[in-house]
Amino acid sequence: MPSLTSITAILLAGILTNNMVLSKFLGICPFLGVSKKVNTAFSMSIAVTLVMVIASAVTWPIYNYLLYPNFTYLETIVFILVIAAIVQLIEIFLKKYIKPLYEALGIYLPLITTNCAVLGITMLNIQNELTYIESLFNALAAGLGFMLSMVLFAGIRKKLEAADVPEFLKGLPITLIAAALVALSFSGFSGIGG
Amino acid sequence: MQGNNLKYFTNGLITENPVLRLVLGTCPTLAVTTAAVNGIGMGVAATAVLVCSNLAISLLRNIIPDKVRIPAFITIIAGFVSVVQMLVKAFTPSIDKSLGIFLPLIVVNCIILARAEMFASKNSVLPSVLDGLGMGIGFTATLTLMGSIRELLGAGTLFGFEVTKPFIEPMTVFLLPAGGFFVFGILIALSNAVAKRKGKKVVEHLGCANCPARSSCKNADKASCEEIKKEEVKVNA
Numbered sequence: 001m002p003s004l005t006s007i008t009a010i011l012l013a014g015i016l017t018n019n020m021v022l023s024k025f026l027g028i029c030p031f032l033g034v035s036k037k038v039n040t041a042f043s044m045s046i047a048v049t050l051v052m053v054i055a056s057a058v059t060w061p062i063y064n065y066l067l068y069p070n071f072t073y074l075e076t077i078v079f080i081l082v083i084a085a086i087v088q089l090i091e092i093f094l095k096k097y098i099k100p101l102y103e104a105l106g107i108y109l110p111l112i113t114t115n116c117a118v119l120g121i122t123m124l125n126i127q128n129e130l131t132y133i134e135s136l137f138n139a140l141a142a143g144l145g146f147m148l149s150m151v152l153f154a155g156i157r158k159k160l161e162a163a164d165v166p167e168f169l170k171g172l173p174i175t176l177i178a179a180a181l182v183a184l185s186f187s188g189f190s191g192i193g194g
Numbered sequence: 195m196q197g198n199n200l201k202y203f204t205n206g207l208i209t210e211n212p213v214l215r216l217v218l219g220t221c222p223t224l225a226v227t228t229a230a231v232n233g234i235g236m237g238v239a240a241t242a243v244l245v246c247s248n249l250a251i252s253l254l255r256n257i258i259p260d261k262v263r264i265p266a267f268i269t270i271i272a273g274f275v276s277v278v279q280m281l282v283k284a285f286t287p288s289i290d291k292s293l294g295i296f297l298p299l300i301v302v303n304c305i306i307l308a309r310a311e312m313f314a315s316k317n318s319v320l321p322s323v324l325d326g327l328g329m330g331i332g333f334t335a336t337l338t339l340m341g342s343i344r345e346l347l348g349a350g351t352l353f354g355f356e357v358t359k360p361f362i363e364p365m366t367v368f369l370l371p372a373g374g375f376f377v378f379g380i381l382i383a384l385s386n387a388v389a390k391r392k393g394k395k396v397v398e399h400l401g402c403a404n405c406p407a408r409s410s411c412k413n414a415d416k417a418s419c420e421e422i423k424k425e426e427v428k429v430n431a
Contacts, residue, residue: 023371025225029304032220073280077272077299084265114268116221116302123295168383172217172397176379184372 010134014141016189020117021149022182023070027117031150032175041154042147047105049143051112052121052175055083056139059122060132079122087113117146153182171189201345202321206328212305213336214385217397219305222296222339230353234342235289237334239278239297244306245254245275248326251314258315268301275301305333336381343377344368344429425427 018024021031027048034044059079067074079159091109110117121142125135156178165174212218222240226232250270251258258266279297283290290297300306309329317379346352348368350359358364367373386396 025221025371026299028220028224073276076276076279076301077269080268080272080301081265084268110383114302114304116299116308119302120295120299123298127295128396168387169306169379171386173379173383173386176375176382180372180375180379184367185377187370187372 002131006134007137010137011040011141011144015137015145015148016186017191019145019149019186020121020164021144021146022092022179022186024120026120027115029162030111030115031146031153031179032172034111035150035154035157038151038154038158041150043104044108044111045110045143045147045150048112048115048117048146049140051083051087051109052103052118052139052143053136054090055086055118055122056125058086060125060135063126069072069117075123080119083118083122084113117142149182149186153179156182199320199324203324203328206325206330206332207335208332210329211332211336211385212329213333214382215389215397216305217382218308219303219333220378222299222303223340224371224378226293226296227337227341227374228348228369229292229342229345230338230341232289232292233337233339234334235282235286236293236296237330237337238371239282239293240300240303240305240333241269241330242278242307243274244333245278245323245326247271247306247310248314248322249319250274251310252317252319252322255329263315264307267307267315271306271310272301293373305329312366316396340377340381343381344373348373391430 014020020026030044030048035041059082062078063072063075064065064083067078085107091102091106094106094109121139125138128138130138157175160178162173163174169177206212208215211221213220219240222236226236247267247270251267254266256269276291279290282293282297299411307324313325317325342352346357347365349366350362350364351357358417365373368377382397392398
C-alpha cells in the first residue's frame with residue numbers, strides 16, 4: 001500500500017508540476033480545439049479523466065500479468081485496442097443506463113480514443129513502474145491537471161476574443177502564444193512536491 | 195497521369211503541409227522539437243509509418259467494412275508503429291531515449307489516421323504511397339525547422355554543434371514547453387502571412403475539418419463543423 005506522501009506527490013506532480021498539457025504536451029488537440037467555452041472544456045475533461053482512470057485500471061494488470069516479461073513489444077498495439085474497446089463500452093453503458101451523463105459527455109467520447117493523453121498516461125504508468133494504486137492516482141491527477149489547464153485556458157480564450165490583436169496573429173497564432181504564457185506560469189510550480 | 199502523381203507528392207510538402215496548414219500532429223510537434231536531431235528522428239519514424247499504413251490501407255480499402263474501418267485502421271497503424279519502435283530502439287537508442295513516449299504515440303498521431311481516413315481509404319496504391327511520402331517529408335521538414343529554431347535560440351547550438359553560443363547567451367526558455375508553444379505560434383503566423391499573400395485560406399482555428407474522428411462523431415463541436423461544411427460547399431461551388 002503506497003503511503004499518503006507518495007500519493008500526495010503524485011497528485012501534485014500530475015496537476016501542477018508535470019501538467020499533462022502544459023509540460024508533457026499530451027492532449028494538445030482538445031486543448032486547442034475544445035477550449036472555446038468553459039462548459040465544453042469542463043465536460044470534455046471529465047470524460048477524459050473518466051476514460052484515463054478506467055483505462056489505467058484495465059491496462060496495468062494486462063501489462064503486468066499477461067504481457068510482462070515475454071510480450072512487452074505488444075504494449076502499443078494491445079493498449080490502443082483496449083482503450084478503443086473501453087471507450088466503446090463506456091459509451092454503450094452510459095447510453096443505456098445513465099442517459100443524462102451520456103447527453104453531457106457522449107459527444108466527446110469518440111474523440112477520446114485517438115487522444116494521445118489516454119494512451120500516454122497508460123504507457124507512463126508502465127514506464128515509471130508505478131504500483132496499481134499509484135497508477136490509478138496518477139491517471140486521476142493527470143485528468144485533473146488536464147481539467148485545470150483546459151478550464152483556465154477556456155477562460156483566457158474568452159478574453160482573447162474581445163482583445164485587439166495584430167492582424168497577422170489573429171486566430172490560432174495568438175491562441176498558441178497565450179498557451180505559451182500559461183505554460184510559462186505553470187513552470188513556476190516546478191519544485192513543489194519533489 | 196504523371197503530373198497527377200507528382201501533385202499527390204508535392205501536396206503534403208507546402209500547400210497542405212500537415213503541421214502548418216492542416217494543423218495535425220501538434221503534440222509531437224511541440225514535444226520533441228527541443229533539438230533539430232529529434233525533429234528528424236520523429237519525422238523519419240512517422241514518415242515510415244505513414245507510407246506503410248497508407249500502402250496497407252489502400253490495398254485493403256475494399257475489404258475493410260465501412261463500420262469498423264477506424265478500429266481496423268488503428269490496428270494496422272499500431273502494427274507498423276511497433277515495428278518502427280523496435281527498429282529505432284535497436285539501431286538508434288539515443289533517438290529512442292530523446293523521443294521517449296512520443297515514439298509509440300505515433301499510433302494516435304492525427305496525421306496518420308487522418309491521411310488513412312481522408313486519402314488512403316479512397317485512393318489506389320501509388321497515389322496513397324506518394325501522398326504518405328509527401329506528407330511525411332512535409333512533417334519532417336517542419337519539425338526539423340522548428341527544432342533548429344528552438345535549439346539555436348535555446349541552447350546556441352545546431353545539430354549539436356556550437357553556433358551562436360560563444361557570442362549570445364542562450365535563452366533557455368525556448369527549450370521549455372512555453373518556448374514550444376511560442377515558436378509554433380510564430381511559425382503558424384508566418385505561414386498564414388504567406389498563404390494570405392498568395393490568396394489561400396488562412397488557418398484561423400483548430401476546427402473539425404481535419405479531425406480524424408470527425409466521421410464517427412456527428413455531434414461534436416457541431417457549430418464549427420457546420421461552419422466548415424458551409425465553407426466546403428462554397429469552395430466546391
